Amino acid sequence: MLARQLLLGAGCSLRRFSSASRGAVVASTMQAIRAGEEDVRQRLAQINEEVQKLLALKEQLKQLTVDDDGSGETAAATPAPGKPAAASEPGNRNLSLKTPKGTRDYGPEAMALRQRVLDQVVRVFRRHGAETIDTPVFELKEVLTGKYGEDSKLIYDLKDQGGEILALRYDLTVPFARYVGMGNVFNIKRYHIAKVYRRDNPQITRGRYREFYQCDFDIAGTYDPMLPDAECVKVVCEILAEVGVGDFVVKLNHRKLLDGIFEACGVPADKFRTACSSVDKLDKTPWEEVRREMVEEKGLSEEAVGRIGQFVTLHGGTELIERLAADETLRGIKVAMEGLEDMRLLLQYCEIFQVADRVSFDLSLARGLDYYTGVIYEAVLLGGGGAGGGSSADEEITVGSVAGGGRYDNLVGMFNPKRKQVPCVGVSIGVERLFSILEARAGGKTRTNETEVYVASAHKGLHLKRLEILNKLWSAGLKAEHSYKLNPKLLAQLQHCEEYQIPYAVILGDGELSRGVVKLREIATRKEEEVALDTFIEELRRRLLSAA
């Protein structure tokens, strides 16, 4: 009750003295909070004590009932602390048969598709000379703290089991920055493909899960302006083209330019970030609504917001850079001019990399994360146009972001013992989006294994011969399987081949074997041919090579 009185008292003080000495109000409020906290602590301790007693009672109850009928059934229904219910006992039939909320298993078909896409992505990363690293799936909680703004509540915490306070990684950028800072790495170009975890509201139908892959490419090091930044754009373009998800555009912008625009429009410096996060909504929200938010919720002046609106609706190419460089209000603002200078270089390099037709300098691009300090990117697919569509970006409907990133020059220093900064720039490929798109498009069956030849028997009693042939095929490096039944039906074996799209079957039969031959069947055409037992491997290899 103490806490409640203090709380009421403190509440009164706040109202009563708000116009009087603030110091006194603050002091009494803090005192009330401290007392309230102490009270809550005491009461929690009491409750804890009673819970312990309840648990002890339950333990007694369990003993009582176990002794009673010897089956331990009641015990299983209320497991004692520390001793888990025996799920392995046939009596326990209440096991939940599901994966945790927002997660799923990936069966062979899904995995085959994912593997194929990831292989394509990695091929591009490696073509650009990237190495790979790996970091633990969990980090000390404090490493993640303060990096994700409001989204920090989505972090999965581990239970404190008497050790460190740990949490599952939320992205790959912060672990990368920790790796670079902690390891005194001064330059590295790395990719990292791994799962990250967010306790978001899963949207299963839209393919949004709580456990999902990220696929990052970053260049850390002190280099000359825009050389690594342009290569990131090139990497994104190569990946999206190779994976083949249709037409896309890579939107480009610059945080310094955005800051410069806010400054020019009269936004106070401490509201740059919040203004930025409003602008970030422009890809999904009409300007009118963003405008309202900036004025009504974020407290920016009508006039400032109006001026911002004139800028952030612009997009284009080099001509836009020239226009902004000549802009009266921006010309005097140093950061704006620095940002424009970077953009000018970036577009020049994109031209040389032959991706100028893929990029769009877009002032509405802001990106949600706080840590960006320079160039920012976002690749979006353009609906309708299809792979070869020649129509301009304006006419297309955006179907969503498939890659994003930017420059973050001040993150690594947080993790370096001497606070040394290592400038970084990178992109994250939205592979989950790519998987979904390709999955929806696949339609037909994807091959899930790579078996080249199936060893079948035409009749009973051939399993030892099958094993011998199999062993020869494996020794020759061919991918081969057979039925694990002693005497499988020929039809069942051939059906297996068709189902798994295995290109060839070697069919054994006593008649053929006595003549020193086997039947080689091409599954797709169902054509069969006799081949000598001592040359069929060469023949198979030849056929497989010419088909590849």
Add this chain to the structure above:
Amino acid sequence: MLARQLLLGAGCSLRRFSSASRGAVVASTMQAIRAGEEDVRQRLAQINEEVQKLLALKEQLKQLTVDDDGSGETAAATPAPGKPAAASEPGNRNLSLKTPKGTRDYGPEAMALRQRVLDQVVRVFRRHGAETIDTPVFELKEVLTGKYGEDSKLIYDLKDQGGEILALRYDLTVPFARYVGMGNVFNIKRYHIAKVYRRDNPQITRGRYREFYQCDFDIAGTYDPMLPDAECVKVVCEILAEVGVGDFVVKLNHRKLLDGIFEACGVPADKFRTACSSVDKLDKTPWEEVRREMVEEKGLSEEAVGRIGQFVTLHGGTELIERLAADETLRGIKVAMEGLEDMRLLLQYCEIFQVADRVSFDLSLARGLDYYTGVIYEAVLLGGGGAGGGSSADEEITVGSVAGGGRYDNLVGMFNPKRKQVPCVGVSIGVERLFSILEARAGGKTRTNETEVYVASAHKGLHLKRLEILNKLWSAGLKAEHSYKLNPKLLAQLQHCEEYQIPYAVILGDGELSRGVVKLREIATRKEEEVALDTFIEELRRRLLSAA
């Protein structure tokens, strides 16, 4: 207070009536527990309410102090709920610079080696027609409960954040069984390579971590005896031979035979598993000590243990099977004969698969896990002998287990809605051991990227030309990089090539460019040659192909 009175009351009842009607005591105890729980719930709700008020007060306090000095410093010192302390602020200097206990980062060199080994392992799995699947990194806690015996305490729990009770996976076998059972899968041959988590005492120097890879190959389905089982042995032999870790032996045994032996020696049925776990120690502990444990700690009779000792020290091949089949004490025991029959088939199949010289039927092999029901395997490396050593297993010193597994026919049913069993057999490759061995052996530098050509400039002012050449190389599918500095020193560029073992450099210079040529330098030999600008890509490709 109600709860406390009831608790005391119930406590009394238990003592007073323990010899009287049990039903009444149970009923009153359960009532007391329910009432106590209700009381605790109510009090927690009250506390929650007060905590909300405290939080509101803190929010007010924050506003007050922010308004006061405008810096928000006090607010930062007591972060509001949902808004974490800003670790990104330079003031926060107490961040721990480390990975969680028992975990580590893997830099480019470690990863390159791991990737190489995993590629080799996957190649073997795929040669045997395996598909791959993936499951979430965490499972509902109850899925893992009761599967790992005493080791359950090593499971990493997640914090209950108002949802399900989750834990990180401890191995890949239980998630696989859940996948098969839950999905009504009736046959699958799959591999799964993923990290698992155990809060064990890490032994960093011995390469034992809390986060580590498992690499499993399993065959699920109702098949004829020993056909899938023999293929698992073959897979292990192929992997160990291909990875190249020297001489090894795959020990084989059978749980049914072990049970039969225990029965024949007079061990009571309920002590089979505990006897098994003693026998399991024989690879590290002398028989005398295991004997003592069985007698003194596990309460088996001296005589029974003596007879067990005569069996479990035996190992050999087919001749041992015949000897045991003829054994007076075993002959009458059904499970023993079934186990021997399986072993006879397994050794026959191993002969055909040409791995008979790699396997040893070893009665001391028991394996720790409870769920095995048939054949069990364990591959151990033999020290001293080296890859080609011809000496027998007896003379060699065992340097540790690198693969293990067995048949588990009763695990999947636990996860099937209708309790349908799907028999399984599988092996787990100890890739972390393999990594350590190969890492120690590597000595020299491993390549960490795959760059084929580095585009260098001989003097200032060539960065645009470099980008142009790079773009051509990438378009041609070659792996190429350059310095991200505008005017790097030639020496630094060539040193980079040597450090990263990049085979070729293309060196640009105004003189050469004006003549339409570039210098092509072979890094290893430092030989340089002029090549025409419009054919150098073909020339490079030719050279790279002939080197491969």
